[in-house]
Amino acid sequence: MFYYSGSHQEAHYLYKDFQGRRLCKYQGSWYYYNTLQAVINFHNNFQPQETDIILASSPKSGTTWLKALTVALLERSKQQDDDPLNHPLRSDNPHGIVPFLENNLYLKSSTPDLTKYSSSPRLFATHMPLHTLKEGLKGSPCKIVFMCRNAKDVLISMWYFVCKYQRVEASRSILESLFESLCSGVTFYGPFWDQVLSYWRGSLEDPSRVLFMKYEEMKEEPYAQLKRLAEFLGCPFTEEELESGSVDMILELCSLRSLSDLEINKSGKNVNGVDYKFYFRKGEVGDWKNHLTPEMESRIDMIIEEKLGGSGLSF
Numbered sequence: 001m002f003y004y005s006g007s008h009q010e011a012h013y014l015y016k017d018f019q020g021r022r023l024c025k026y027q028g029s030w031y032y033y034n035t036l037q038a039v040i041n042f043h044n045n046f047q048p049q050e051t052d053i054i055l056a057s058s059p060k061s062g063t064t065w066l067k068a069l070t071v072a073l074l075e076r077s078k079q080q081d082d083d084p085l086n087h088p089l090r091s092d093n094p095h096g097i098v099p100f101l102e103n104n105l106y107l108k109s110s111t112p113d114l115t116k117y118s119s120s121p122r123l124f125a126t127h128m129p130l131h132t133l134k135e136g137l138k139g140s141p142c143k144i145v146f147m148c149r150n151a152k153d154v155l156i157s158m159w160y161f162v163c164k165y166q167r168v169e170a171s172r173s174i175l176e177s178l179f180e181s182l183c184s185g186v187t188f189y190g191p192f193w194d195q196v197l198s199y200w201r202g203s204l205e206d207p208s209r210v211l212f213m214k215y216e217e218m219k220e221e222p223y224a225q226l227k228r229l230a231e232f233l234g235c236p237f238t239e240e241e242l243e244s245g246s247v248d249m250i251l252e253l254c255s256l257r258s259l260s261d262l263e264i265n266k267s268g269k270n271v272n273g274v275d276y277k278f279y280f281r282k283g284e285v286g287d288w289k290n291h292l293t294p295e296m297e298s299r300i301d302m303i304i305e306e307k308l309g310g311s312g313l314s315f
């Protein structure tokens with residue numbers, strides 16, 4: 001058992017993930033040890049600004065897409081020239097532009113280059129649940145956007161990602177291990193349901209501060225959802241922009257096909273050495289139907305009913 005003495009909270013090494021890596025529980029969520037250290041660093045060192053924007057999500061829920069869309073929205077007022085080739089999304093992956101708050105590489109630095117969006121508003125991302133995020137924000141009223149995705153598609157997306165990253169075949173046994181972890185709640189940043197519910201409730205309590213978005217709705221009605229995001233962030237599209245097709249241009253720039261076609265996303269890597277191309281796959285709703293057995297489907301459905309029933313949130 002591991003006791004984290006630098007905090008009033010206890011963190012226990014209680015479980016191992018499907019690869020045998022130890023996970024510690026902290027404030028109700030499971031972290032690898034190095035991420036837990038980064039969360040503590042965030043709590044201790046982060047200096048929020050009121051205008052900061054935090055993009056939150058569960059892993060494999062559309063984080064890359066949300067980052068790209070938000071960068072593109074904010075870039076409208078920052079672009080110094082009209083040359084589309086100078087757009088930051090053409091020379092860097094969204095993960096290179098919007099750093100995670102729980103990233104030791106940034107937060108341990110004595111002169112932290114926290115974000116390429118270092119002028120107001122700064123942009124950050126996180127997979128932490130809302131209560132853990134709020135502790136580091138220290139009462140700052142910054143805006144938080146959460147992207148949620150159907151748990152079954154998240155599972156399949158994670159399966160493919162992990163296998164590509166580990167350079168192993170996407171076998172049924174790995175899928176079954178990930179499935180068991182999802183159901184037991186012992187997943188990196190999990191339990192999935194608790195994390196999603198924290199933001200769902202936060203958005204109901206304070207809709208001007210927490211925007212709850214769904215990957216499936218983004219796919220279904222991208223135009224309306226992008227306008228919704230822009231309005232929430234305080235940078236709505238003007239009539240002129242709407243007439244000139246600005247919404248569609250941003251959606252096209254941030255589409256999976258356009259982003260994954262860029263050289264940076266074909267050959268680049270993130271600060272942890274992960275190939276950027278691994279962040280792009282099919283981007284489909286319902287791909288789980290091709291992979292989960294009826295038994296797996298009904299077990300997840302039962303857990304969703306048990307955990308989310310009565311909350312008003314459904315997938």
Ligand SMILES: Nc1ncnc2c1ncn2[C@@H]1O[C@H](COP(=O)(O)OS(=O)(=O)O)[C@@H](OP(=O)(O)O)[C@H]1O
Nearest residue numbers: 059060061062063064065157255256280281282283
């Ligand atoms: N631009 C864009 N549009 C739509 N969908 C996209 C986009 N970029 C990435 N994706 C799909 O999102 C899945 C990866 O999730 P994340 O970006 O949350 O991954 S991560 O948590 O940041 O590692 C993964 O989903 P799956 O295809 O189902 O695996 C990606 O393909």
